[in-house]
Amino acid sequence: MAKLKIGVIGAGSISDVHFQSYENHPDVEIYAICDLNEERAKAKAARYGATKTFTDYRELLALPEIHGVSVCTWNNTHAPIAIAALDAGKHVLVEKPLCKTVEEALEVEKAVARSGKLLQVGFVRRYASNTQTLKKFVDDGEFGEIYYAKASCLRRLGNPGGWFSDVERSGGGPLIDLGVHVIDICWYLMGRPKVVSVSGNAYNKLGNRNNVQGLSFYKAADYDASKNTVEDLANALIRFENGASLMVDVSFTLHAKKDELYVKLFGEKGGAELEPELQLVLERHNTILNATPQVDNLSFDFKDAFQQEINRFISASLGEKATLSPVQDGVEMMKILCAIYESAASGKEIRFDT
Numbered sequence: 001m002a003k004l005k006i007g008v009i010g011a012g013s014i015s016d017v018h019f020q021s022y023e024n025h026p027d028v029e030i031y032a033i034c035d036l037n038e039e040r041a042k043a044k045a046a047r048y049g050a051t052k053t054f055t056d057y058r059e060l061l062a063l064p065e066i067h068g069v070s071v072c073t074w075n076n077t078h079a080p081i082a083i084a085a086l087d088a089g090k091h092v093l094v095e096k097p098l099c100k101t102v103e104e105a106l107e108v109e110k111a112v113a114r115s116g117k118l119l120q121v122g123f124v125r126r127y128a129s130n131t132q133t134l135k136k137f138v139d140d141g142e143f144g145e146i147y148y149a150k151a152s153c154l155r156r157l158g159n160p161g162g163w164f165s166d167v168e169r170s171g172g173g174p175l176i177d178l179g180v181h182v183i184d185i186c187w188y189l190m191g192r193p194k195v196v197s198v199s200g201n202a203y204n205k206l207g208n209r210n211n212v213q214g215l216s217f218y219k220a221a222d223y224d225a226s227k228n229t230v231e232d233l234a235n236a237l238i239r240f241e242n243g244a245s246l247m248v249d250v251s252f253t254l255h256a257k258k259d260e261l262y263v264k265l266f267g268e269k270g271g272a273e274l275e276p277e278l279q280l281v282l283e284r285h286n287t288i289l290n291a292t293p294q295v296d297n298l299s300f301d302f303k304d305a306f307q308q309e310i311n312r313f314i315s316a317s318l319g320e321k322a323t324l325s326p327v328q329d330g331v332e333m334m335k336i337l338c339a340i341y342e343s344a345a346s347g348k349e350i351r352f353d354t
């Protein structure tokens, strides 16, 4: 079989892990790269052996030989690029978040329907081996009904700057950037229940603290600390139709002793922690057991999770398997994230029609 030609649009920080995963895939050829920054596109093309480079994604999408694209650009461009790609007959892997607004998300969903092409949302944590191990226990009813989940992703110093901290291009701060991951993974493991209400708070108290020295953190390719119009902390309580609830807090910066990441699920028969390490909490013979699965990766394995995500994108694009993260889930996540921002701005709970 001829190799499938892949294009990558947006050749900044996260694109490397897309390129590396495509490079490892035996049926794929990294064919074309587009970035607004021509030098960056050319440097990545040299590094990953791509034949063509562009600064306008429309030119890349006009190539009939391209099978699918990764969209690794700023959040405000996800929807227009994904829609153009689908309409050009390409399969699309779009980085999280799907886009900036619910309206955009619904437009992307329509484009998927009219094109008949695949759109996979980059909810990479779903593809991690610790998640998939836990999912087997969840699906088998080991924990009974999961009625409560709690997730926290707190960076004490970690505003990536540049477009990430410009609300026009990002759509928001830690909530849309980090919250999207942890809310999604809880929601996915809870069985994707219908959301009925959201109550949230967002704070813009500390700025980006670019005065702090001696600690390194993830940065946008064009790091720039001069503009910061996003929240630095957000929290929320999300209620679902089945009575389950999810509590979450996320920060780009906070006066916390250390960074913190946890994802916890609580069910009628047992519970589990996905992060910081996979752990099952069970009850047998009137005894509580904290059980540790004996697997290579108890925590999120960044490289392997992206590899699994890309592998599934390719197999789903060929109709061999269903994607684990379809456009509909991206739409639901945008409803939740946007409702949290709306609730924070209005000081009121947001209710959804059920």
Ligand SMILES: NC(=O)c1ccc[n+]([C@@H]2O[C@H](COP(=O)([O-])OP(=O)(O)OC[C@H]3O[C@@H](n4cnc5c(N)ncnc54)[C@H](O)[C@@H]3O)[C@@H](O)[C@H]2O)c1
Pocket: 009, 010, 011, 012, 013, 014, 015, 034, 035, 036, 037, 040, 055, 057, 071, 072, 073, 074, 075, 077, 095, 096, 097, 122, 124, 162, 163, 177, 219, 220, 221, 222
């Ligand atoms: N899944 C994850 O864990 C994860 C981690 C980091 C970032 N991301 C997501 O990946 C995306 C990119 O993030 P990043 O950290 O690589 O940012 P980045 O700033 O390092 O790179 C973005 C690149 O996109 C380019 N770009 C922007 N608009 C473009 C357009 N219209 N056409 C072509 N190129 C364009 C920029 O020039 C830049 O090189 C974001 O949506 C972010 O949320 C996901």
